[in-house]
Structures are given as structure tokens and as C-alpha cells.
Amino acid sequence: EAGVAQSPRYKIIEKRQSVAFWCNPISGHATLYWYQQILGQGPKLLIQFQNNGVVDDSQLPKDRFSAERLKGVDSTLKIQPAKLEDSAVYLCASSFGRVNEKLFFGSGTQLSVL
């Protein structure tokens, strides 16, 4: 079974630039999550989709972050404009069945904002 695919693996940008991350979940997984993991901290949920609908985006900084999941499969997360404090690993995860249980994570995109 293929895992959660994410790209790019690394991204370096200047502050105020924009950036986008892509995620393809495990086939058949209805729930997709985007997490932000700052160095030395645990992952923090940014947004959760159930199929192509948003379930929880309470911790998404909506003035600069946006996400979509077209057709209920793959998803993109965008930051515009980026700030220095956005430097982190952005993890995508998916799950099947009970929500927020048994999450399968991708390897993440490491973002450095200079």
C-alpha cells in the first residue's frame, strides 16, 4: 500500500513570498489533515478535511494560509505571504474509519523562510 505522498521535500523562500505544498493521501482515506511541526514541538493541526469539506480549521491563520482538497483526493496548502515564523515542517496525514485515530503521515515538507 502506497503511503501519503508529499512534495516538495524542501523549500526555501524569502519572507513575503508565497509557497504551496501538495499532498496525495492513501487511496480510500476520506479524512486528510495538514499539520505544522515547528522544531522541538509536537505537530499542530492546521486544517482537517472530510472528503472535500473542511471539518476543522480553527488553528489555520486564515489571513495568510489557505488549503483546498478538490474532488476529495489530493490537497494543496498555500502560504501567502510567508513570515519568518512559518519556518517549520508541514506534514500531511490521512486516515480511514474513525476520525483522528490511526493517522498515516507523509514525510513532510521542510520550509525555511529567510
Added chain:
Amino acid sequence: QQQVKQSPQSLIVQKGGISIINCAYENTAFDYFPWYQQFPGKGPALLIAIRPDVSEKKEGRFTISFNKSAKQFSLHIMDSQPGDSATYFCAASRSGNKLVFGAGTILRVKS
């Protein structure tokens, strides 16, 4: 009320020893407590999970001990191996709502 506090921040254990990582929570409504293992450059992977209706769950060398009255749970790794060296995160959630993760424990097993 949503925090999960994890300790220690880092841990060094000799090969064959027992690794113990602790977590404490405040929200008594939490009803699902997983542990995730993360290797460098990889995403976290679910290791083992427990619900508050049991006090202990064991899977191979990994055991979760759960103390509902103290609002604490811990991960025990028996016969620790160098391949267990990783960062471990505890987490908690309530009724299928979002997982709240601890800050992580970096485990190093010396051979």
C-alpha cells in the same frame, strides 16, 4: 485545558534497558491516548494507543500504562534497542476531535 505535557525532553538508555516516557493531561474529557514514533526526516507513525477503560495495553516490547485518577499515561519500551532511537510523541483527543500532541521526547539507545 487542551495541553498534554510530556517528559523528559530527552532520554538516554543502554541497550537492553527500559525506556519510560510520561505524559500528563488536564482535560478529563479526553478519551483516546496514542503514542507516535518519529524518525529523522520522516512523519510520525502510530505506535500504540489506549482508551481510559483499561489501565494497561501491551504490544510486543511497547506498553502503555494509564492512570485515570492521576490524569497521566506513560510509554514503556522494554529491552530497548538502538533501532528504537527516535522522537516519541504522546497525544490525546476527545470524541474524535483533533489530536493534541505533547512536545516530544528524543530517545537515544546506546549500544
